[in-house]
Amino acid sequence: MRKWFKVLLSLTVACMLIITLAACNPGNEKVRIAEVTRSIFYAPQYVAIEKGFFEEEGLDIELTTVFGGDKVMTTLLSDGAEIGLVGSETSIYVYAQGSNDPVINFAQLTQTDGTFLVARENIGEFSWDQLKGSTFLGQRKGGMPQMVGEFVLKKHGIDPHNDLNLIQNIDFANISSAFASGTGDYVQLFEPQASVFEKEGIGHVVASFGTESGHVPYTTFMAKQSYMDENKETIEKFTRALYKAQGWIQTASAREIAETIQPYFEDTELDIIEMSVDRYRSQGSFATDPILDEEEWNNLQAIMDEAGELPQQVDHKTLVNTEIAESVIEE
Template sequence: MRPASSARSWFRQPGGEYTPDTVTVGRRLRVVEPFRSLFYAPQFVAIHGGHLGAEGLEIALSTAARAGGTVEALRNGSADLALGGLMRSFELVDRGGPRLVHFAAVNDRNGFFLLSRHPRPRFAWPELLGRTVISFGGAPTPWLCMQAVLRRHGVDPARVTFVRDLSTADAIAAFRAGKADFLEHGPPIVDELVADGTGHLVASMGEATGPVPFSSFMATPETLARERDVIVRFVRGLARAQRWMAAATAAEIAAVLAPAFADIDAGIRVRAVERYRLQSTWVAEPVLTRAGFEALQEILLGGGFITRRHRFEDLVDTELASHAIGTLTG
C-alpha cells in the first residue's frame, strides 16, 4: 500500500448516511475482484457511495484476468485485498498451500439462477435428468452448489450432462443455438435472456442452496497483521454501505451502481438488484459466521472439491469485522 497525493476529489458523500468530522486522506488500497458483477453490489456501493472515501481510503480496483487470479494477486503482492469465495482458501490449504484469511462478508447466498429453454411452470429438479446444463465457467462454486442441490432432491448429478468450460459469450451463444436445455448464470445475463424470450427462469440457486458465505474479502495473514488499522477502516466503510443498502430501495441501489455498470440498461439493473434483494443475497453486516462456513465446507466435501475438514479459525478472522461494527457511527 502506498500513499496517494490526495483522494479528496475522488470522495463522494455517502448518500446522507455518514459524514466524518475528520478524514485521514490518502491511504490507497489495491483491491482485486474475480469478475465484474452486480452480485458484488456492496463493494460498489462502498466505493461509489463514498463510504470508503469517508474512511480516508482510495480504492484502486482491478478485475482478475482469469479464474483464480485473485489468489495469484494476493500471493504475488500485486493486490492488498481480494474479493472472492471462501472456496479459494479451502482449495489452497487443502492442497498444501498457504492460508488466505477471509475477514468481511459480502454475500450470504448463491447469486446464480437457472434458465430453461422452454417454460416449466411447475419445475422440479428431476427434470434435469438426461438434460444438458451449461454451468457458469468462471468459478467452481456454482457447479458444486448445483450438485449439492440435486443430491438433496434425490437426483444423481452423474445423470446430468454439465458443460463447464465456456466463457460467458460462448455460453450465451450455445444456449441461444439450442445446444443445452438449461443455463446457469447471474444477472444481467439472466434478465436479458428472459426479456428477449430466449430463456425462462425456473429456479433461484440462492434459494435452492440456502445460506452460504458465497463471497467475502480476503488477504494474506501478513497483510492483516501489518495493516490491521487500515483494514478496520475498510471494513467499517463496507459495513456502513451494507447498512445503507438494507434501508435503500432497488432503484436507489441501482443508481449508486451506475458508474460501475454503465453498459447495463438502467431498467435491467434495477430488476437485477431487486431479484437479489428478494432472496437476501447481501449480508446486513460483514461478520462471517461459523454456521455458514460449515455449510459451505459440507458442499465442498460432498462435491469432492476438498478432501478433509479445515478449521474456521484458520481461514476466517471475525475480530476485524466485529471491531469495525463496534466503532461504527452514523
C-alpha cells in the same frame, strides 16, 4: 483582451478547485482490490465506493477485475493487490497447498449462491424432476457455482453426472452465448444475464440456486495473514466502510441502488440492473453484515465435500477472522 482575461480567470479558478479537491484527501491510503468478476451480485462493494464510504475512512480504492478465482489468488500472493474479492473456497485451496502465509477471510459480501436456473422453454409450473434426461449447461468444474449446482441437484434426487447431460467445459464468459445460440435445455446463470434472457425471450428463470443451497460465504474479502498483521487499522477502516454500504443497501430502493452502481455496468439497461438488484436482495443474497460465521463456513465445506472438491477440512478459526467485523459492528 477581456475575452482572454475571462478565459484565464476561468482556468485559474478551475486549477484552484482541482488543487482544493486534491488537498481534501492528502493522507488517503491506497488499497488495491482484485475482484473475481464484475457482477451486480457485488452491489454493496460498488455502493461503498460510489457513496464515498471508503473515502470517509481515508481509503482510496483501486478496483481491478481479474476474472477467475485462481487469478485473484495469484494476484494476492504476488502482492499485486492488498485485498481480494472471491469465493472462500479459494482460501481453502491455497491453505491445503501448504502456504506459510495463508489468505484470511475477514469480511463477507454475499451470503448465498448468485446463480439462477434458466429454462429455454416457458414450462409453466416447474419441478426439479423435469431436468432428468435434459441437457444442462453448468459452470466450471471446481468453482462454487458448479459445486452449489451439483449440491442442489443431488438434494432433489438428481445425479448430475448420470441423470442428465451435463456440459461444463465451456468458459465462464461464453456460457450465456452458448445457451443463446441453442446449446442446452437449461443453464445456470448469474444476473443480469438471467433477467436479460427473460426480457429477450431467450429463457425463463424457474429456480434460484441461492435459495435452494442456504447461506454460504459465497464471496468474501480476504487478505494475506502478513498484510492483516501489519495493517490492522487499514482492514478495520475497510470493513467499516463495507458495513456502512451493507446498511445503506438494505434501506435504499432497488432503483436508488441501480442508479448508484450503474457506472460499473454501462452496457446494461438501468431497468435490468434494478431487476437484478431486487432479485438478489429479496432472496437475501447480500450479507447484512461482514461477519462470516462458523455455520456458513461448515456449509461451504459440506458443499465442497459433496462435489469431491474439498482437499481437507479446515477449522473456521484457521482461515476466518471475525474479530474485526465484530468490533466494527459493536461501534
